[in-house]
Structures are given as C-alpha cells and as structure tokens.
Amino acid sequence: MSRTKAYIVSADIITPYGHGVERCWSGLLSGKHALKKVERFDTRPFVSDQAGLIDGIEYGKEDSLVIQALKRLFEKPGHGIPRDARLIVASTKGEIDLLERAVAQGSDEFNQCTVASLLPKAQKLVGVSDSGYVISAACASASAALARAASTVTSGAADCVVVVACDSVSEFVYSGFSSLMALDRTLAKPFDKNRKGLTLGEAAGYALVMSDARARKEGRPIMGEIAGWGLTADANHITGPSRDGKPLALAIRKAMEMGGDGTTIGSICAHGTGTAFNDSMEIKAFTRALGQRTSPVYSLKGAMGHSMGAAGLVEALVALKSLEHGATPPNINLDTVDDEAKGWAFPEQRPFGGATSVLSTNSGFGGVNAALLLSQVT
C-alpha cells in the first residue's frame, strides 16, 4: 500500500503586490519591487523608512492589521475550505498593533494581543469546526506549520489541514528590527555583495493541505505535493545564524530524504533576507546539502520585504509557481552577486527545465531552520 501524500489543493495570499498568487507571480516577473515609504507611523527615528505594505490595510481600525488582511481572503465566497479541516495558524506577532494600542491607552488588557488570541478569530473567518493551534517558529513559522500540516496528513491523523499565516508591519516590529541594526537603509538586496540588511514586509495567506485520496475523491485541482520537510536548530545565537550552514543543510537533507531517491531540485526559494550573515549561511548550507549540483537560488524579500511568520507560506506558493513555469522569478534588487553566491543566485529569471521538485527554506531568530521539498504531481 502506498504512503499517503500531502497535496496543496487550494491557496490564496495577499502580498504587497496585491491579492492572489497570480498577481504576486506576475509582479515578481515584472522585475519591479513592491516596497514603499511607510506612512503608518513616524519612521524618522529608524534607519529605514521602506517596507512592503499591503494596500488598504490601516492602523486605527477596529480590526488589527492581520485581521483586515485575512478578512479579504476569507470573506469572499468560494474559498472551498471544508468545515472539517484542521486549523493551524502561523505567525510571529499576530495582532501586535492591538498591544501597541493597549499600551498607548494605558490598558493592562494584553491577553487579547497574543499570537494565540488570533486563533478563534481565524477559526471564525475560515469557517472550520476545529479550534486549531498556533505554530510560531520565528521567521520559519509558516514553513514549520506547512510541515506539521503535511505530517498530520501523511500520518493519517487527519486528511485535511488548513494553514493560515500572517504578520504585519507595525511600529513595534519596525522599531525592534531598527534597534538590532538589521534594516537596510535603502532596500534589501539579497545575495548582493553590497547587501546591508533586510526590508520588512507583510503578508497573509492560507494553504489547504489534503491527502491524495481525499483530493482525488473530491476532484480537487492539485497545486503540488509537500513531499518532504526538515526542521532543525542552529543552537548558536539568539539573533545570528550558524556560521557554517550545517543545521540548515541537515534540514534540507531530511526533506530530500523524505522525498525519496532520485529527487532532482530545480530551484531553491531561499530565506534570503539580505543580511550579511543569513545569506552567507544559506549558500554554505546549499553547498553542503547539494554539493556541486547547483540549482538557481532566489529570494522574494528584495521584491516584497520580509513578511516574517507569513514568509514561508508565500514562498512555498511562489516556489510551486516556479515549478509550474520551469523558471525562477528574478532576484529583484540583486545587482552585484556576492562572491559566495556566484553560480547560485542570478539577477534575472532562470529556467530550470526537467526538474520535478523545488526547495523552499526559511531560518529565523533563535537559529530555527525549516526546509520544504515541493513536488509536481502528475
């Protein structure tokens, strides 16, 4: 009897390029970034004033920023998420703008501002009966949640799981990354020799993960398979990644082993924050894991900014689009490829015909790493 497979059968995202995976993909192919000046709060004290922002979501509304974004995804009919789907919510800061508001008002009601407090709101919006749980693994939150969803499906614990991921650009987060001197003064330039840091961004999205049997029974369109995954930690530093890339390489190898012998990797959607240490660590990890079998590497963060806990979901969906088209999107803002990244990262779109799988990787504060192997389903 063959192993149960975990298919992504439905998904939607809101990014700084607009609503939908197609809009995000075409925005990336345009070669133009979707970053702009932040007007939500005063950025003058900070080292940057740029971010990837979703049009039309605003501070000061009754709903938090992420709920405004999620409502756009779920309040239109026809998203097709069955009521019996299990629910996983992935985020780093959830409704952090509500906490900002509470602090400003001198309120001590902070229990409604935690990541977990987002869960019942997400449950109601998605319309599932499961009360769900939260996964937070810093900037690898969404990819870790997709891994848990795939694990739940392949183990037979459930045949349908919806992963909802979201994070927003708030004064809280912006001031924090600025205090860490992690922001590029201009725009993030992942894998560039002259990269100076990241640019923050925001996104919200969901992916419906279903067993192959149920997907076929219900006649669902199949976007791709989560064929393997690996989760590891650097055990190195609270903000700095491993210097040798071994733990991320191990996560990649685990994901590839799960995918089975003969897996060929067409491309890698990297975490690619644009910080000196992250991008260097990732190239070292790819070299360790894949050896001389270089695959084109790209990052979305020069285009849309770093959407933290939502990044892994957006990136997995773009990785599947790249697999469908047999080509990577361009590395937006990449001008002079860093010496370490030569042969891996390219400014322009790169074709990779013939491959049936791609990788998507994320890493985050505390040294967390996640790798997803995404495969075509024929």
Added chain:
Amino acid sequence: MADLYGAGWIDNRSYGCARTGSGATHQVGDCGFSPRIKEILPDPFPNFGRLDAASKATCYSVALALEDAGLAHPLACGEGVGIIGASQAGCARSDVRYYKDYIDSGRASGLSNFFIYTLPSSPVSEASIHFGLQGPLLYTGGTENIFAGCAALAMELIENQEASVMLAGESGPEGALFMVLAARSSMEQAPWRSGAETMAVLRQGGSFPHIARKLADIGNKIVP
C-alpha cells in the same frame, strides 16, 4: 508512541526533578529568577542576566528535565534532539516590557535586548542554544490544554522520526515544567512512564509541581 524519561519544574517557591524526586525550595528575587541558581545551571551561561523571566524558567526546567532523564548537559551531540514550548500568554509580558520602554524613551529607539524576547519561541530558543538542542524548535499555543497539546506534538515529531528526543513543556514568567520524551531506541535507560500514561496526567492539567507529583504518583508501574 514516544515515552517519558524525566521531567523538571521550577516555580516561584520550588524546583525539582519528577522522576528522581530531588528538589529544593527557593525564593525568587525581585528580578524574577535572578541571580542564577547555580545548583541547577552550574555551567557558565553567558548573558544569563539578559534573559527574560520565561527564558530563565525554561532553561532551569530543561536542565532539571535533562538531569532527571540521565542526560548530561550541554549535550555532546544535539542532532535530533528538539524542543517545543507552550505558554498561556505567549510572550505578552516581554512584548509589553519592550514596547513600554520604547514609548517611555520617546519612541527614539527600542532596546534590542528587550526586543529579542518578543517572540513566543524565544524561551525555547535560549534553551536550544545553551543545551545544544539541534532538532526541531517550535512554540505552540492556543489549545485548551496547551501542555497536553505541546506533548502530543512532540510525540508526533518522534513517531514520524523527525526527532529522536524532544523536550516538551510549558513556561511563563512564573515558572516552567519540561519533560524529556523519546523513542526507546534512542535512550540507554528504560522509560519512566509510557506516552499514554503521560498524556493521561497532562490532560488533567494543574500547577507545575502538581503535574510533576502526579507523574510520580502514577505508581511503580512497569512500562509495557
């Protein structure tokens, strides 16, 4: 199913190891768990004073749990040894500490040493770094019984062979309880409690010392 090999807890009055029954009472100072309790964490711990209260409690509890399970720490090889933490309020207290300080300083600059503890996964990250845990690292929350939910997720990671050993527990500024769950093939000693027995206790809930006592009170059952 994965089995239980040991558990350690700390709260504002006591700390201990559930399996071996060792423990002590202590007083928490004005600054939470500072100064460092060197009986629990004898090794050098750079920047311990910088950790927020939940991270300190997590590190104490993980040290006690590892000791209870007979695992010397820091681990010589932490590949496949992961950690998953849960909490009632996430990192809300650290969030408020960071943001109030930022507001009080005139919104000029946040304190990076406060900001780094504003992730729900920060406490388990600190434990991962100090003890050399290189397996899966996650925070989970939102379930009705977060401790049981956290343990179930840890067992799933072991059963799926994504990790051989998992530290799983709940922590907050007032204390923490962590357990060592593992596949039998990855441990030299016999398990203390079966996974099913462990889950039955966790589902009943209770304070950290209460859960530790309940685990010990299951009796001298031989794990099947």
